[in-house]
Amino acid sequence: MTTVRPATSVEPSTATDAWWLDLTDDGPAGQQALSRLHELLLRASRRQVWRLRESLPGAGPAEIGDLAQQAADDALVAVLRQLGSFEGRSRFTTWAYKFGVLHAGVAVRRQAWRSREVPLPDSLPLVDTSPSPAAVSEGAQLARAVQDAISTDLTPHQRRVVLALVVEEIPIDVLAERLGSSRNALYKALHDARQRLRRVLAERGYLETPPTRSTS
Numbered sequence: 001m002t003t004v005r006p007a008t009s010v011e012p013s014t015a016t017d018a019w020w021l022d023l024t025d026d027g028p029a030g031q032q033a034l035s036r037l038h039e040l041l042l043r044a045s046r047r048q049v050w051r052l053r054e055s056l057p058g059a060g061p062a063e064i065g066d067l068a069q070q071a072a073d074d075a076l077v078a079v080l081r082q083l084g085s086f087e088g089r090s091r092f093t094t095w096a097y098k099f100g101v102l103h104a105g106v107a108v109r110r111q112a113w114r115s116r117e118v119p120l121p122d123s124l125p126l127v128d129t130s131p132s133p134a135a136v137s138e139g140a141q142l143a144r145a146v147q148d149a150i151s152t153d154l155t156p157h158q159r160r161v162v163l164a165l166v167v168e169e170i171p172i173d174v175l176a177e178r179l180g181s182s183r184n185a186l187y188k189a190l191h192d193a194r195q196r197l198r199r200v201l202a203e204r205g206y207l208e209t210p211p212t213r214s215t216s
Helices: 018-023 028-051 061-081 092-113 134-153 156-167 172-179 183-203
Strands: none
Touching: 018 028, 018 092, 028 061, 028 092, 061 092, 092 172, 134 156, 134 183, 156 172, 156 183, 172 183
């Protein structure tokens, strides 16, 4: 188990849960609190990894156990780093448990994609525009417009992120790891790309122009 001392940016008087005081203690009480916290996170990660086990075909109990252990270790570090943000709006154990669930999900997705190629295409496959009923034809035209906008109006990085996350359905934490980026950076790139695509498609008549916000 990794031992990391928590940050102490929040005064003890603002924390209502005894967990906070124990985890910021440098003595035996602190060590015991770390052990209890790790046990809590391990229970959370084991439960989540087991729930997601279908994403890991062929994985045996040992591999699943190792993933849960790694996730709990990572979650412990994350909890201690974020300890100062705990505001006491819920039970500390409820707040911390979510870290175990989150990191277990990340661990499973990474493991599931570890031996898979992560395609980073620069263009969409060609859209079939063969004759079809009116509704299908209209959809094909819109699809072609989207393809053209992605190819010509996005930056290379935005295009790569959109195609990887939306078309190839690569998990965002897997893509962040492969690109040496972060989830937040990829979320921003995806958001900016979607905004640009909406604006371009509206300008070209494929979408309604969004109403202008009043500043009065």
